[in-house]
Amino acid sequence: MKLRAAVHYKSKDMLKSAGTYFIVLLTILLAVIAVARINVSNGGSSYVTFSGYTIGAWVMMLVMGICAIREDLRFFIQNGVGRRTAFLTQWIAALELAALLAIGGRLFQLLANAIAQSTPNVRIGELYSMLYAQGAMSLSLWQHVESFMLYLGFLLMAYMGGMFFSLLFYVLNKTMQIVVAVSIPFLLFAGIPFIWPYFSGPLTAVYRFCAVSSWNLLLVFLIVTAIIGAVNRLITRRIPIRGL
Amino acid sequence: MIRYLNQERPIFLQIAEMLKDAILSGAYPEDAQIPSITEFSVAYNINPATALKGVTLLVEEGLLYKKRGLGMFVASGARQQLVAQRKEGFYRDYIEPMIREARHLEIGSVELQQMTERGMKEHGDRNQ
Amino acid sequence: MGIEISKVTKRFGSTCALQAVDLELKEQGLYGLLGNNGAGKTTFFNVITNRLYPDSGSVRVDGAEAADRDDVLGKIYMMGEENYYPEDMKVRKAFEVTGLFYPDFNKARALELAKQFGLDTKKKITKLSTGYASIFRMILALCVNTPYLLLDEPVLGLDARHRDMFYKALIEKYAEEPCTIVISTHLIQEVAHIIEHAVVIRDGTIMKDAPTEALLDGCWNISGPRDKVADFVRGKNAVKESTMGGLSSVLVDGLPEEIQVPDGLEKHKATLQDYFIALMDKEELRDETSRSCSL
Structure with a gap:
């Protein structure tokens, strides 16, 4: 019963977020096309590429994951909703938002394709098409399904990842927070090149596996999401929930 | 009727006393409804159980009666009963100490009667 | 049935906030949890409502283990000193969503109380002054109609007039629909005649637990x-x-x-x-x- 109330409470926010995102991206797209048209009418011949939808949606999911968890744990416990339900609600809300953004992605692709027909110097890029359809702008129905599913996994992973960082900083004390904050960029720029040779074997194997089909990549996304999700659940199980 | 509660005596006794005063003064006429327990406890910032205890005391003395679903009412004859009750108290609290003090001052019963009559006159005797 | 707290211990580092606390809060009753600042009152409430897990011991509500159970946690409402609402939420919105989680929430009464206290429902919760933030939380607490109500220093930051209004609203609620109410406070004189049962806490230990009269x-x-x-x-x-x-x-x-x-x-x-x-x-x-x- 509480789960339904909690999901209902989150749903509106998710719908609002997805709607806002879609409108903003559409506005940017129209601006890009306008610029391209002006370019063409002035005799220019440069190509304009727009591939912001996927990465934008990913970053948005990451930020939502970072922002939502602490606020929701607090709000829910105040309203008599336990941690388990609060966590389950996060999954449902994330899935809802990811689905909305994935559907949005399809609509965006179709819309952009329709508009771009009359503006040949505009290219609309997106994750699936770039990886598995040689950047084609017009996709078959099955390709749309594959793309939708890939988005879903990609975005869910972002949400759970964001939640993980939020929880990590919540449970760490001040000193450890600084240590972690400093070591993240360090690991990215120095650590990965350093350990790369040791893991190049398995990583190359994963890369080859993913290259085969979008379903393989989706599987990898889902496995990563499940692992982070499990860690998140372990953290939320007993952390103190404090007010502001 | 609202007056301040003090720390000297239990609150429920003070509530009972206050109710009796109100009945005696006619603020709550006979067969009229008195405020509810909620109203009493809110007015005095006290626990409803305490207010109930005070009211129950008067019910037990037959000064109030309960109408199911409606509330508490002042019993007919309540004022009369209170006057009698207080007269008894008057004798104990005022007359007895007065007599004791009169003995100390060697005031006889005739002189005492004269003094009483004087007092009655000076304060405008309502019974004459 | 009530709330049964048994052998609850909670430490923060080397300080012991609660020390093997045993307490029974009966169904229906107005309790005062009396203690100086830092006595462990807030920690005690936080453990009951599962905001914190105790290091040992258990909390049972109406016979059921309370930890992380929605049906049990939904029977208790805690008015704390801190804000647990999203930073951009407005008072009116909070009144709306509370009904989702507490079906017995009386929104009409909440709006009436807001008017009485002069609480601006169009304001963001986090933008309220200390006094009005207390009033906001207190109004929710008085209107959710849960069987158990925990009020942690409810009159903190309230002026004399609002305090009096609060006590009156509280007594009215209790008289009309008896439930279990626990008020934690260090302002003992103010609640002396309101509570019927006093629990005195000091350094995380319950020192007295008896009807005030006794x-x-x-x-x-x-x-x-x-x-x-x-x-x-x-x-x-x-x-x-x-x-x-x-x-x-x-x-x-x-x-x-x-x-x-x-x-x-x-x-x-x-x-x-x-x-x-x-x-x-x-x-x-x-x-x-x-x-x-x-x-």
Whole structure:
């Protein structure tokens, strides 16, 4: 019963977020096309590429994951909703938002394709098409399904990842927070090149596996999401929930 | 009727006393409804159980009666009963100490009667 | 059935916030959780509502283990000192969503109280002044209609008029729909006649747990000339003494109701505040030594 109330409470926010995102991206797209048209009418011949939808949606999911968890744990416990339900609600809300953004992605692709027909110097890029359809702008129905599913996994992973960082900083004390904050960029720029040779074997194997089909990549996304999700659940199980 | 509660005596006794005063003064006429327990406890910032205890005391003395679903009412004859009750108290609290003090001052019963009559006159005797 | 707290211990680093606390809160009753700042009142509430897990011990509500169970947690509403609402949420919106989680929430009454207290429902919760933030949380607490209500220092930051209004609203709620209400406070005089059961907490330990009447039964303040008072209280259980010049006043426990004091002395019923202060003073003397957690 509480789960339904909690999901209902989150749903509106998710719908609002997805709607806002879609409108903003559409506005940017129209601006890009306008610029391209002006370019063409002035005799220019440069190509304009727009591939912001996927990465934008990913970053948005990451930020939502970072922002939502602490606020929701607090709000829910105040309203008599336990941690388990609060966590389950996060999954449902994330899935809802990811689905909305994935559907949005399809609509965006179709819309952009329709508009771009009359503006040949505009290219609309997106994750699936770039990886598995040689950047084609017009996709078959099955390709749309594959793309939708890939988005879903990609975005869910972002949400759970964001939640993980939020929880990590919540449970760490001040000193450890600084240590972690400093070591993240360090690991990215120095650590990965350093350990790369040791893991190049398995990583190359994963890369080859993913290259085969979008379903393989989706599987990898889902496995990563499940692992982070499990860690998140372990953290939320007993952390103190404090007010502001 | 609202007056301040003090720390000297239990609150429920003070509530009972206050109710009796109100009945005696006619603020709550006979067969009229008195405020509810909620109203009493809110007015005095006290626990409803305490207010109930005070009211129950008067019910037990037959000064109030309960109408199911409606509330508490002042019993007919309540004022009369209170006057009698207080007269008894008057004798104990005022007359007895007065007599004791009169003995100390060697005031006889005739002189005492004269003094009483004087007092009655000076304060405008309502019974004459 | 009530809330049963058994052997609850909670430590923060080396300090012991709660020490093997056992307490039973019965169905229906107005409890006062009395203690100085830092006595463990908030931690106690936080453990009951599962905001915190105790290090050991358990909380059972109506016979069921409370930890992380929605159906059980939904029976309790805690009004804390901190904000648990999203930073951009407005008062009106909070009134709306509370009904989702608490089906018995009386929104009409909440709006009525908001008007009475002058709470602007269009404001963001986090933008409210300290006093109004308390009022906001208090209104929710008075209107959710859960069987158990925990109020943590509810009048903090409220002015005299709003305090009085709060106590009246609280008593009205309790008189109309009896439930279990626990008010934690260090302002004892204000709740002395409202609560019917006092729980005194100090350094994470429950020191007294009794109906207020029983607690104060036999407690009298004897005052008068110093020597006379000293003669009278000799051999009796004198809890606290205060002197001023040649006069003194002693709080004595265990005197029968009808005891007569000699001429020149006066006896007054001790108040809950007198009793509380006496108890705290006595404890202060007892353990000047360091306190540690016993397991």
